[in-house]
Amino acid sequence: xxxxxxxxxxxxxxxxxxxxxxxxxxxxxxxxxxxxxxxxxxxxxxxxxxxxxxxxxxxxxxxxxxxxxxxxxxxxxxxxxxxxxxxxxxxxxxxxxxxxxxxxxxxxxxxxxxxxxxxxxxxxxxxxxxxxxxxxxxxxxxxxxxxxxxxxxxxxxxxxxxxxxxxxxxxxxxxxxxxxxxxxxxxxxxxxxxxxxxxxxxxxxxxxxxxxxxxxxx
Numbered sequence: 301x302x303x304x305x306x307x308x309x310x311x312x313x314x315x316x317x318x319x320x321x322x323x324x325x326x327x328x329x330x331x332x333x334x335x336x337x338x339x340x341x342x343x344x345x346x347x348x349x350x351x352x353x354x355x356x357x358x359x360x361x362x363x364x365x366x367x368x369x370x371x372x373x374x375x376x377x378x379x380x381x382x383x384x385x386x387x388x389x390x391x392x393x394x395x396x397x398x399x400x401x402x403x404x405x406x407x408x409x410x411x412x413x414x415x416x417x418x419x420x421x422x423x424x425x426x427x428x429x430x431x432x433x434x435x436x437x438x439x440x441x442x443x444x445x446x447x448x449x450x451x452x453x454x455x456x457x458x459x460x461x462x463x464x465x466x467x468x469x470x471x472x473x474x475x476x477x478x479x480x481x482x483x484x485x486x487x488x489x490x491x492x493x494x495x496x497x498x499x500x501x502x503x504x505x506x507x508x509x510x511x512x513x514x515x516x517x518x
Contacts, residue, residue, distance in 0.1 A: 302436035303383045306392035309440070313396025316442040317372055318404035321364045324355055327511040328487075335485065351485075366483070369406040370444035372397045372426035373504065379435035390428060398422040409447060429501065441508050449486065452478035455500060467492060487511070 324332075332355070336348035358365045374393055386392075401408055401423040408423045427445075454477070456470040471490060478486075491502025 301381055301383050302379070303385055304438065306384055306386040306389060309384075309389070309392045309438075310396040310399065312440060313372075313374065313393055313442060314400040314403065316440065317397055317400025317406070317444065320442055320444050321366075321369045321404060321406050322362055323359050324365060325510075329355065331511050332485070348485075364404075364406060366446065367407060368446045368448060368483075369401070369409070369423075370446045371410055371450070372401075372423060373443045373445050374426050374428045375439075375441040375443070375505065375508070376428065376430050377433050377437075377439040378430065379437045380432050381434075381436040382438060393428055394424040394426055397426045398424050406444075443504070443508055445504075446483060448481060448483040449478075452482040453500070453503075455496065 332348060332352055336345065336352060339345045339348055355365060357363070374397075376389075376393070384392075400406070406423065408419060408421055410420050410423045410425070411417050412420050452474070454470075454474040456474075458466045458470065462469075467490075471488065475486070475488060487507060489503040489506035491499035491504075491506060493499060494502065
């Protein structure tokens with residue numbers, strides 16, 4: 301049995317919230333460079349060049365890559381041989397989000413009630429997904445989900461007979477309907493199967509995969 305102080309979870313999530321909003325992951329930075337190199341249209345080249353310049357400034361000056369610093373989505377893979385001390389895990393996660401968005405000067409966009417629209421002023425509560433795995437390790441993934449892309453999310457209910465073509469059509473329909481509202485350039489996360497909420501969760505998890513991580517199914 302491994303004992304972990306919840307203050308460590310808070311500190312890690314704080315740093316991850318700040319880092320994720322200031323520095324793009326290497327696979328995404330490489331994808332932007334490749335896109336800029338391959339782009340044919342002058343306007344496209346100019347926009348991709350501006351995005352790369354923006355990334356450089358954000359990293360050097362420690363300012364957010366985008367003004368929409370998103371809602372913090374946290375995935376926790378917790379080893380079943382881990383024991384936490386020092387409070388309640390969910391409180392520790394939200395405290396990390398609160399500190400990260402305050403100390404990182406990140407925009408606070410979350411409201412306590414979607415109808416009353418009163419801002420919580422610290423970007424909590426976050427969206428937290430837990431899974432229990434073997435061992436005594438903890439894997440934390442923090443994904444600040446921008447609201448422009450989140451608001452363009454779609455769920456399609458397909459018949460088994462729709463097959464692969466039905467899946468492709470659904471994806472293309474979602475991208476076409478989103479247009480520029482999802483803040484291009486876009487990475488599309490897709491979840492297939494399960495239930496209404498399960499496929500949405502898988503789609504969100506798909507966005508955390510490295511871009512060069514291909515499916516075994518062509």
